[in-house]
Amino acid sequence: MADYFQEMGWQPLSEGQAPNHLLHFARLFRDYNIFDESLTQSLAPPASKSVVENLPSITINGQGVKCPVCLKEHSEGETVKKMPCNHTFHAECILPWLAKTNSCPLCRFELATDDEDYEAFRKEKIRAKAREADIEILHNSMFS
Amino acid sequence: MANIAAQRIRREFKEVIKSEEVAKCAIKVELLNDSYTELKGEITGPPDTAYEGGTFVLEIKVPETYPFNPPKVRFITKIWHPNISSVTGAICLDILKDQWAAAMTLRTVLLSLQALLSAAEPDDPQDAVVAKQFKENIEMFQMTARHWTNVYAGGPHVNKECDDKIKRLVDMGVEEHQARVALSSYNWDIERATEQLFS
Ligand SMILES: [Zn+2]
Ligand SMILES: [Zn+2]
Numbered sequence: 001m002a003d004y005f006q007e008m009g010w011q012p013l014s015e016g017q018a019p020n021h022l023l024h025f026a027r028l029f030r031d032y033n034i035f036d037e038s039l040t041q042s043l044a045p046p047a048s049k050s051v052v053e054n055l056p057s058i059t060i061n062g063q064g065v066k067c068p069v070c071l072k073e074h075s076e077g078e079t080v081k082k083m084p085c086n087h088t089f090h091a092e093c094i095l096p097w098l099a100k101t102n103s104c105p106l107c108r109f110e111l112a113t114d115d116e117d118y119e120a121f122r123k124e125k126i127r128a129k130a131r132e133a134d135i136e137i138l139h140n141s142m143f144s
Numbered sequence: 145m146a147n148i149a150a151q152r153i154r155r156e157f158k159e160v161i162k163s164e165e166v167a168k169c170a171i172k173v174e175l176l177n178d179s180y181t182e183l184k185g186e187i188t189g190p191p192d193t194a195y196e197g198g199t200f201v202l203e204i205k206v207p208e209t210y211p212f213n214p215p216k217v218r219f220i221t222k223i224w225h226p227n228i229s230s231v232t233g234a235i236c237l238d239i240l241k242d243q244w245a246a247a248m249t250l251r252t253v254l255l256s257l258q259a260l261l262s263a264a265e266p267d268d269p270q271d272a273v274v275a276k277q278f279k280e281n282i283e284m285f286q287m288t289a290r291h292w293t294n295v296y297a298g299g300p301h302v303n304k305e306c307d308d309k310i311k312r313l314v315d316m317g318v319e320e321h322q323a324r325v326a327l328s329s330y331n332w333d334i335e336r337a338t339e340q341l342f343s
Binding site for chain 2: 042043068069070071072096097100103104105106108
């Protein structure tokens with residue numbers, strides 16, 4: 001039984017713990033191959049506080065790069081925040097956005113959130129994509 | 145208005161004015177007041193669609209929290225489209241709601257709306273009557289959308305039969321737009337439209 005849970009990346013409910021319905025729906029949809037994008041379309045939660053606090057600051061070297069939020073060009077020597085996707089923003093431009101939702105305003109690269117339900121849901125989404133890809137590879141190898 | 149919103153619009157304004165779409169007359173933005181909170185947008189109907197040849201005017205309201213929240217946009221020009229209310233001009237488009245991102249601009253909004261005219265999403269409708277017609281009778285939908293483009297957006301004239309049916313209802317004392325809505329909603333069946341109008 002433990003192997004089954006491990007393999008699926010699930011955890012058995014502990015004493016007195018209620019099931020996570022959102023997660024169960026995600027699994028249900030995945031298992032029936034009807035993972036619906038529209039379910040994921042409500043606004044994603046804010047970025048995790050610790051991830052935001054740890055966003056590196058860099059000093060601008062050179063010219064011609066604009067902050068995608070205010071559209072002002074960064075000036076030489078200015079200190080800005082850098083996202084993992086390498087996009088750079090003024091702190092006062094990116095912080096209010098990440099307090100609202102977890103993705104890069106330019107490329108939608110997603111930062112981790114502090115929302116457990118959302119994180120579980122996102123994991124299921126990635127798993128569903130991987131499974132789709134697996135099925136396609138299997139299908140192609142069978143029919144080509 | 146919050147400084148960041150006004151400054152942003154001012155910068156964007158220059159960007160849109162200089163963009164190649166403006167040069168091609170595909171999109172246009174105009175300021176309606178000095179505080180940059182209200183603008184008028186314009187898009188042309190995409191070629192090879194029922195909206196071809198039409199010019200569609202949009203109301204754009206910029207919130208204080210822009211660009212952290214999307215602008216509020218609706219069609220002023222009446223239009224027959226599954227994702228746009230034929231009554232209020234309200235738009236169902238994800239980027240104007242939960243898929244907005246702070247790096248999007250008025251230019252990307254106008255281009256997305258133009259794309260929406262090329263590719264309707266009837267499964268996510270704003271106007272249920274139009275969406276139903278789109279799914280059940282695409283030719284009827286095309287004809288109706290073309291007719292609306294002709295009458296309200298200055299597009300080419302296409303179908304005299306539509307005009308004649310509207311005229312018959314107008315002669316019976318029905319207001320012209322009301323007659324057009326009733327006929328459009330009932331696949332140009334004049335008897336059913338009349339029944340609905342006089343019931
Ligand atoms: Zn900025
Ligand atoms: Zn990015």
